[in-house]
Amino acid sequence: MHFRKGWAAAMSLMLLAVACGGDDDSDTSADTESGSGSDEPVTIEWWHIQNNDPGLSMWEDVAHEFEADHPNVSIDITVYENEAFKTAIAPRLQAGDPPDLFQSWGGGGLVEQVDADLVQDISDDVAPWIDNLNPAAVELYQVDGVQYGIPFDLGMVGFWYNRDLFEQAGIDEPPTTWDELLDDVQTLKDAGITPIALGEGDQWPGMFWWAYLALRSGGPEPLQDAGEDGSFDSDAFVQAGERLQELVELEPFQDGWQAAVWDGAGGQAASMGTGGAAMMLMGQWAPGTMNANSPDGNGIGEALGWFPFPEVEGGDGEATDVFGGGNGFAVGKDAPPEAIEFLEYATSLDVANRWGELNSGILPVTAGSDESITDPTLQGVLEARADASYVQLYLDQAYDPELGAVINEAVEQLYAGQASGEEVAQTIADAAGG
Amino acid sequence: MPPAADVGRGAAAVSLDEREPPLRNGLPASPKGVDAHASAPFAGSGRVGAVWRRRLTILAFLSPALVLYLALVLAPIAQGAFYSGFDWNGLEPLEKFVGLQNYRDALADPVFLASLRHVFLIVVLSLALQLPFALGLAVLLNQRLHGRAVLRLLFFLPFVLSDVIAAIVWRLLLMPAGLLDGSLEAVGLGGLIQQWLSDPDIIMYTVFFVVTWKYFGFHMILYLAGLQQIPPELEEAAAIDGASRAQSFRYVTLPLLAPTIRMSAFLSIIGSLQLFDLVWVMTNKGGPVGSAHTTVTYMLDHGFERGQFGYGSAVAVIAFVISFVFAIGYQRFVLRRDVAGALTTAGA
Numbered sequence: 001m002h003f004r005k006g007w008a009a010a011m012s013l014m015l016l017a018v019a020c021g022g023d024d025d026s027d028t029s030a031d032t033e034s035g036s037g038s039d040e041p042v043t044i045e046w047w048h049i050q051n052n053d054p055g056l057s058m059w060e061d062v063a064h065e066f067e068a069d070h071p072n073v074s075i076d077i078t079v080y081e082n083e084a085f086k087t088a089i090a091p092r093l094q095a096g097d098p099p100d101l102f103q104s105w106g107g108g109g110l111v112e113q114v115d116a117d118l119v120q121d122i123s124d125d126v127a128p129w130i131d132n133l134n135p136a137a138v139e140l141y142q143v144d145g146v147q148y149g150i151p152f153d154l155g156m157v158g159f160w161y162n163r164d165l166f167e168q169a170g171i172d173e174p175p176t177t178w179d180e181l182l183d184d185v186q187t188l189k190d191a192g193i194t195p196i197a198l199g200e201g202d203q204w205p206g207m208f209w210w211a212y213l214a215l216r217s218g219g220p221e222p223l224q225d226a227g228e229d230g231s232f233d234s235d236a237f238v239q240a241g242e243r244l245q246e247l248v249e250l251e252p253f254q255d256g257w258q259a260a261v262w263d264g265a266g267g268q269a270a271s272m273g274t275g276g277a278a279m280m281l282m283g284q285w286a287p288g289t290m291n292a293n294s295p296d297g298n299g300i301g302e303a304l305g306w307f308p309f310p311e312v313e314g315g316d317g318e319a320t321d322v323f324g325g326g327n328g329f330a331v332g333k334d335a336p337p338e339a340i341e342f343l344e345y346a347t348s349l350d351v352a353n354r355w356g357e358l359n360s361g362i363l364p365v366t367a368g369s370d371e372s373i374t375d376p377t378l379q380g381v382l383e384a385r386a387d388a389s390y391v392q393l394y395l396d397q398a399y400d401p402e403l404g405a406v407i408n409e410a411v412e413q414l415y416a417g418q419a420s421g422e423e424v425a426q427t428i429a430d431a432a433g434g
Numbered sequence: 435m436p437p438a439a440d441v442g443r444g445a446a447a448v449s450l451d452e453r454e455p456p457l458r459n460g461l462p463a464s465p466k467g468v469d470a471h472a473s474a475p476f477a478g479s480g481r482v483g484a485v486w487r488r489r490l491t492i493l494a495f496l497s498p499a500l501v502l503y504l505a506l507v508l509a510p511i512a513q514g515a516f517y518s519g520f521d522w523n524g525l526e527p528l529e530k531f532v533g534l535q536n537y538r539d540a541l542a543d544p545v546f547l548a549s550l551r552h553v554f555l556i557v558v559l560s561l562a563l564q565l566p567f568a569l570g571l572a573v574l575l576n577q578r579l580h581g582r583a584v585l586r587l588l589f590f591l592p593f594v595l596s597d598v599i600a601a602i603v604w605r606l607l608l609m610p611a612g613l614l615d616g617s618l619e620a621v622g623l624g625g626l627i628q629q630w631l632s633d634p635d636i637i638m639y640t641v642f643f644v645v646t647w648k649y650f651g652f653h654m655i656l657y658l659a660g661l662q663q664i665p666p667e668l669e670e671a672a673a674i675d676g677a678s679r680a681q682s683f684r685y686v687t688l689p690l691l692a693p694t695i696r697m698s699a700f701l702s703i704i705g706s707l708q709l710f711d712l713v714w715v716m717t718n719k720g721g722p723v724g725s726a727h728t729t730v731t732y733m734l735d736h737g738f739e740r741g742q743f744g745y746g747s748a749v750a751v752i753a754f755v756i757s758f759v760f761a762i763g764y765q766r767f768v769l770r771r772d773v774a775g776a777l778t779t780a781g782a
Contacts, residue, residue, distance in 0.1 A: 086739070087738065087739065090524070090738050090739075090741065091738075093524070093525060094524045094525065094743075112523060112525050112526070112741070113525065115525070115526055116525035116526055118525065200722065201632075201718040201722070202718070254610070255610035255611065255629065255632075256609065256610035256629055256631065256632045257632065258629070258632035258633075258634075258722035258723075259629075259631040259632035259637075259717070259718060259721065259722060260632075261718055265605075265606055265609065266606075266609040266610065266612070400523070400741075401523075401740055401741045402523065402740050402741055402742055404740075405739065405740040409723075409724075412722065412723055413723055416634065416722055416723045418723060
């Protein structure tokens with residue numbers, strides 16, 4: 001790694017130049033030398049993205065409890081918002097200096113990190129307790145059967161809707177087929193209600209629609225095949241684009257959706273959380289973010305409901321095929337053994353139950369923690385997760401980041417009316433070499 | 435528009451380098467004075483040993499800055515040019531050499547070409563609208579006017595804000611049903627409301643407006659400084675000779691202000707070529723379907739957000755070459771007169 005050294009040299013030179021270098025480096029080297037169980041002071045650098053309360057305080061408490069039990073350990077927490085995290089982690093990875101524990105969605109991003117030797121094989125360390133965790137979630141953090149990270153949350157993307165607004169438009173039951181959904185969108189529009197909140201400025205929220213439609217149109221196989229041979233131009237994807245186009249042509253989104261973000265002022269979560277739109281397609285973290293983006297911190301309260309992505313007439317997919325993923329932590333290559341001990345604690349039944357009780361949208365993966373979730377809406381999500389016949393990881397995480405970005409961008413063009421379903425499929429297939 | 439921001443990438447490096455001499459020479463502070471200072475000591479020294487000692491002294495004083503410049507500016511540029519020949523995700527070993535493929539891809543990508551057009555649009559609009567506006571204000575505020583110090587301060591204020599703060603504030607103001615839309619509605623101009631930041635056809639003009647708001651104050655101050663260097667006697671003399679206010683401005687003020695204008699145009703163009711922070715934040719990384727990408731946001735989006743470091747480097751090199759060629763050409767052909775001390779004869 002000739003060039004990485006060059007980088008490191010340039011970096012350290014820069015640090016020296018501003019006279020603040022040294023600290024971090026010496027800490028990490030101390031970490032790696034200290035063995036498990038020794039009393040040498042150890043610092044665990046931990047990057048997570050639970051940037052809104054209650055999750056933010058929850059992780060802080062968990063870290064303090066672990067520190068109290070392990071007086072030689074101090075946990076250095078860095079919290080980023082989702083998008084900011086992706087930007088901030090890149091230079092650290094590139095410099096070959098990952099944090100000890102950092103947010104990971106598994107999938108293609110993790111594969112790249114494994115190929116670059118940035119994460120460590122923890123298979124043996126976690127073997128005694130990993131069976132306590134949901135196998136589907138655990139599998140997301142494996143590459144070629146080797147464990148590189150630990151999940152603490154697994155959920156799925158589905159529809160969050162405002163019961164009051166549905167009622168107001170005279171819709172009694174959430175839609176169960178795509179055509180019903182299109183009808184409901186029109187009904188809501190006619191009633192003067194914005195049918196759908198979308199934060200296409202972030203791109204991935206719009207990709208969810210396309211990916212789910214592909215899964216419903218063609219079942220799991222086309223997605224799996226495309227991941228291997230790049231055949232994103234198969235029928236399932238073309239149909240997904242065409243169906244999505246039908247929806248976009250109804251102009252169902254809130255004002256300014258092309259520039260809106262997911263989490264932030266005027267964004268998708270705010271639009272939904274303030275009762276400005278009737279439904280949205282989003283993952284299990286939606287309630288937490290909606291609450292944080294509403295004036296009183298309670299979102300739309302009792303009016304919030306959840307339903308799974310409807311079936312597509314004539315499609316090969318099952319209603320129980322789900323599109324989703326979760327949150328977890330990859331273990332950096334130089335992480336001390338204490339970091340893995342901390343993960344054991346962070347996914348223990350006690351901590352998982354406390355996560356569940358928050359009903360914030362984090363759906364813990366620890367066996368026996370399901371009952372801790374009391375919110376009926378989230379229980380619905382949990383049931384759907386338990387019934388899932390297939391879990392497809394978010395496309396921008398499942399594949400390598402470069403292809404993920406192409407997918408997001410191509411689908412954005414469909415939303416903007418600049419590309420047809422077929423063109424989108426072709427663009428992605430070209431980029432994937434299919 | 436924005437004066438060279440310290441982005442610290444290839445393009446920025448050029449202007450940082452190039453900005454220094456023109457600032458000294460171009461500002462009407464004392465263009466001839468600089469020349470005199472620089473040449474006098476050398477002309478006066480006769481002995482060879484003294485010359486060498488002086489050169490050593492200069493080298494000794496220059497070397498710390500020179501080392502930093504080599505390590506932090508020139509070396510990264512060379513490194514970037516090197517990376518641009520590879521298909522590289524930033525993490526894997528540098529193995530996939532692709533020659534000029536990254537450059538071919540960039541020049542074939544409609545989004546990249548659009549980003550060049552966007553920058554060009556900002557340059558043209560700035561020269562055609564923003565700088566004349568700043569000049570007009572400067573002339574106004576150079577008159578004896580009640581409260582002109584306060585006005586100058588007010589107009590200069592946006593420039594003091596950080597780009598990111600300004601971008602966040604404007605993002606909020608321009609939100610659908612935000613303050614701007616609300617205000618338009620309140621005064622009965624609701625029909626003018628647009629999707630300021632979501633409509634791909636409008637977003638670049640929104641960007642131009644905010645950039646102008648942010649930077650006109652800076653150019654105004656440059657012009658004010660220039661105007662104050664013009665001896666009032668000249669305008670008085672023109673008035674005595676029967677020149678109208680307009681003639682006096684056209685034939686006396688404007689020519690004497692020319693060095694400042696050339697300098698301000700230079701900073702504006704270089705700033706446009708590097709336009710980044712404001713656009714990145716205000717349009718959420720380049721706007722819907724890349725409709726607000728500048729070359730620099732495009733580079734960051736592809737390089738860092740997508741981990742295509744080789745491709746991003748190629749884009750950076752292209753941006754660097756454009757800035758470099760422009761900067762050299764501008765200095766060589768436009769600023770030369772100022773450097774040569776042609777000030778007194780240029781307007782005659």
